[in-house]
Amino acid sequence: MEREALLPAAVKMGGAALAVHDHLCLAYDSGPERDRMIVELLVEGLRAGHRCLCLAAASDQLAISARVAEQGEVAVEFDEGQREGRLEFVDPAHSYLRGGRFSSGQMGQFWADWAVAISDRRRGISRIVADMSWAQAFLAPDFVDDLVRYEAQFNLWNQAHTQETVCLYDTGRFPDDLILRLSKVHSQLLIDGEATPNPFHVDLARILAYER
Helix, strand or coil: CCHHCCCCCEECCCCCCCCCCEEEEEEEECCHHHHHHHHHHHHHHCCCCEEEECCHHHHHHHHHHHHHHHCCCCCEECCCCCCCEEEEEHHHHCCCCCCCCCHHHHHHHHHHHHHHHHHHHCCCCEEEECCCHHHHHHCCHHHHHHHHHHHHHHHHHHHHHCCEEEEEEEECCCCHHHHHHHHHCCCEECHHHHHHHCCCCCCHHHHHHHHH
């Protein structure tokens, strides 16, 4: 608790305060809305001095970085091997789909590697913004189960690091029942413009118990 008290105040997203360790589910209904929210999240994080990581398709990265630059924030990285800047982009092929397929265990290793890579270069808060549009192409039942498991496992990793994370899901790409299921494994929801604890949150222990 004493360590948390030393952290700087969390920045906001459109007026919604984001706190360290928040893992927020944000549903949107159009590409322009997604781009606006991603840019807003990154700009506000950068202005607060946070290191920002944006997980987005390679085809979207230049447009996002240009809009961030319009706001006066231009320290952008596209090479995952260069970790010195304040804003880093990684596409699904080098994160969720490393090796050509998704697995929750593989993503756990991705986050462990990323934490080690930045540990000696960055202190303070990190902000992670993840566009989950890539998952639309893989909605078989086994994939969905592993994606839900990953999001639940990520809560534990998120709690162990000084960061805030927002996952964006497109209501036009994913069925309502899947978005509802995914929202339950996020610790926070964005409701009426306010980040709030998720009253329907299902933790990893309950998911693993169900699978057994």
